[in-house]
Amino acid sequence: MAEFIKIYNDNPNPKEIKRVVDVLRKGGVIIYPTDTVYGLGCDITKSRALEKIARIKGIKLEKANWSFICADLSNLSDYVRQIDTPTFKILKRALPGPYTFILPGNNNLPKDFKKKKTVGIRVPENNIVRAIVESLGNPIVSTSIHDEDEVIEYTTDPELIHEKWKNLVDIVIDGGYGHNVPSTVIDLSGSEPLVVREGKGSLDIL
Numbered sequence: 093m094a095e096f097i098k099i100y101n102d103n104p105n106p107k108e109i110k111r112v113v114d115v116l117r118k119g120g121v122i123i124y125p126t127d128t129v130y131g132l133g134c135d136i137t138k139s140r141a142l143e144k145i146a147r148i149k150g151i152k153l154e155k156a157n158w159s160f161i162c163a164d165l166s167n168l169s170d171y172v173r174q175i176d177t178p179t180f181k182i183l184k185r186a187l188p189g190p191y192t193f194i195l196p197g198n199n200n201l202p203k204d205f206k207k208k209k210t211v212g213i214r215v216p217e218n219n220i221v222r223a224i225v226e227s228l229g230n231p232i233v234s235t236s237i238h239d240e241d242e243v244i245e246y247t248t249d250p251e252l253i254h255e256k257w258k259n260l261v262d263i264v265i266d267g268g269y270g271h272n273v274p275s276t277v278i279d280l281s282g283s284e285p286l287v288v289r290e291g292k293g294s295l296d297i298l
Contacts, residue, residue, distance in 0.1 A: 094123075094258040096251075098266045101125070104223045113227045115262050121145060123237060123257055124224065125267030126161075126216040128190045128275045128292045130253055132261070133232040136160060137202050142233060148260055149235060153204060159192045159212025160231035163222045171211050171231075173198045179280050187215040188222070190292035194279040210281045220267045236274055248272055 095115075099108045112122060119138040124131055132148070134141035146153040160171065165183060168175075173196040175183075183193060197211040205211065214234055216222065225231055237247055237257070247253050250266040257264060276293030279286040 094254060094261045095263045096254045096258075096266060097263060099220050101219050101267055104220050106223075109220075109223050109227055112224050112263055112265065116141075116224070116228055116232065120262035121148075121260075122232075122263040122265065123253055123261055124221050124232075124265045125218055125250070125270055126190075126214070126221055126234075126275075127188070127218045128216070128271050128273060130237045130247065130250070130270045131161070131221070131234045132237055132257075133161065133234050135228060136205070136231050136233050139204055142204050145233065145235065154207065156235070157212070158233045158235045159214045161214050161216065161221055161225055161234045162231050163226040164188075164215060167230075168195075168213070169198075171197060171201055172213065175280070182278075182280065182285070183213075186293065188217040189215070190217070190275045192275045192277045194277065194281050194288065196281045210279075212277070214275065216275075218267070220265060 097108055099105060116135045119141045121134045121141050121144055124133060132145060134145060143153055146156055165187065192212045192214050194210050194212050197208050201208060237253060248270045250264065254264040271292060273292040276291040277288040279288050
């Protein structure tokens with residue numbers, strides 16, 4: 093059964109962050125808060141964990157279009173091809189924030205993502221997940237937690253999330269109630285910015 097760990101966004105407890113990171117380094121799967129909906133994720137370098145998430149989501153790993161949660165933009169060049177100044181300015185203005193930016197991937201992507209031409213980058217305005225990623229030393233994969241309810245698309249109550257997912261993941265982090273609107277997805281891999289999905293993020297950054 094998954095651990096249910098309370099972590100406060102205002103001041104994440106380093107000991108609790110370490111507990112989560114230790115599980116990720118062992119190939120564990122976690123559910124965590126963002127600045128939008130709760131996410132399901134793992135260390136991007138752990139193949140078995142990635143395959144487990146793919147099974148949970150009912151898709152093949154090679155067809156998964158998951159984004160990377162990053163602590164900031166300092167390691168962008170580890171996964172993304174060189175981008176021009178206007179594109180970088182958009183990223184700097186929008187992040188941290190409720191956006192997923194699709195960018196051209198480079199040759200250094202982890203082995204399970206080598207065939208991907210693009211990569212989604214997220215830097216949420218949430219101290220918990222950013223502290224986890226910073227302590228881990230590399231991004232975690234991100235895919236949203238969906239609800240079967242016809243009205244409510246995303247589960248917002250962490251206790252209900254734990255009840256539903258406790259036998260599928262290793263940790264559920266209680267970071268308070270989540271939101272019911274996902275991030276805005278913007279494709280910056282082409283010649284012009286393209287809004288793929290309108291979400292919580294305002295579009296005035298373009």
